[in-house]
Amino acid sequence: EEQLLDSGGGLVQPGRSLRLSCAASGFTFSNNGMRWVRQTPGKGLEWVSAISASGDSTFYVGSVRGRFTITRDNSKNMLYLQMNSLRADDTAVYYCAKEVAVVVGATHYYYMGVWGKGTTVTVSS
Amino acid sequence: DLQMTQSPSSLSASVGDRVTITCRASQSISNWLAWYQQKPGKAPKVLIHKASSLESGVPSRFSGSGSATEFTLTISSLQPDDFATYYCQQYSFYPGTFGQGTKVEIK
Numbered sequence: 001e002e003q004l005l006d007s008g009g010g011l012v013q014p015g016r017s018l019r020l021s022c023a024a025s026g027f028t029f030s031n032n033g034m035r036w037v038r039q040t041p042g043k044g045l046e047w048v049s050a051i052s053a054s055g056d057s058t059f060y061v062g063s064v065r066g067r068f069t070i071t072r073d074n075s076k077n078m079l080y081l082q083m084n085s086l087r088a089d090d091t092a093v094y095y096c097a098k099e100v101a102v103v104v105g106a107t108h109y110y111y112m113g114v115w116g117k118g119t120t121v122t123v124s125s
Numbered sequence: 126d127l128q129m130t131q132s133p134s135s136l137s138a139s140v141g142d143r144v145t146i147t148c149r150a151s152q153s154i155s156n157w158l159a160w161y162q163q164k165p166g167k168a169p170k171v172l173i174h175k176a177s178s179l180e181s182g183v184p185s186r187f188s189g190s191g192s193a194t195e196f197t198l199t200i201s202s203l204q205p206d207d208f209a210t211y212y213c214q215q216y217s218f219y220p221g222t223f224g225q226g227t228k229v230e231i232k
Contacts, residue, residue, distance in 0.1 A: 035220070044212075044223060044224075044225050044226055045169070045212060045214075045223040045226075046223070047220045047221060047222075047223075050220055059219075059220060095168055095169075100174070102174070102175065109157050109216050109217065110216055110219070110220075110221070111159040111171065111174050111214065111216045111221070112159075112161075112169075112171065112214075113171055113180075115168035115169055115170070116168060117167070117168055118168055
């Protein structure tokens, strides 16, 4: 069974850092792009960051670019999100998710096929 | 920016009812649309991809249709396990955009 187990959330003061982790099992981790998606009551589901299968390409939503870094260790089947300079509006449940690619010619389309259970990040003084 | 708009934002229905949720895109996304179900305290779970393709293991009472800018998710006969929030997501344009969700509640 394909599984993702995300962890690392907690209560942190504004301006501090936190690292989220996501352990993958049940599939060939190095074959799939991965994402972090967050959810808040006010903004709903929001894509935060994505990384290609090899780790060579990374993408960020504008509000976290320059503060968050997504990485992966394919030898350990692990995904990470390093979050620096945290702000109150980063408060959310963070999910890691596996991308499923649909290939049409030279174009790839991605939806999220497997999600972790989520880890809660609260930024507050 | 591409916007995804779901309607209604919530609905009340009874077990056995036919339920339809609509998702509209602000521009054409062909059929690159997924539907997710989320129960309280749980992660979203993909039900349908490519507008109408049912994920493995998803009950056949769920179906999706539509193309371009208008899509629907239909539950043919609502079951107790189906009370949840449903989200659409376009993935025509990377990295994808979610709708705001439709909460299906018990009448």
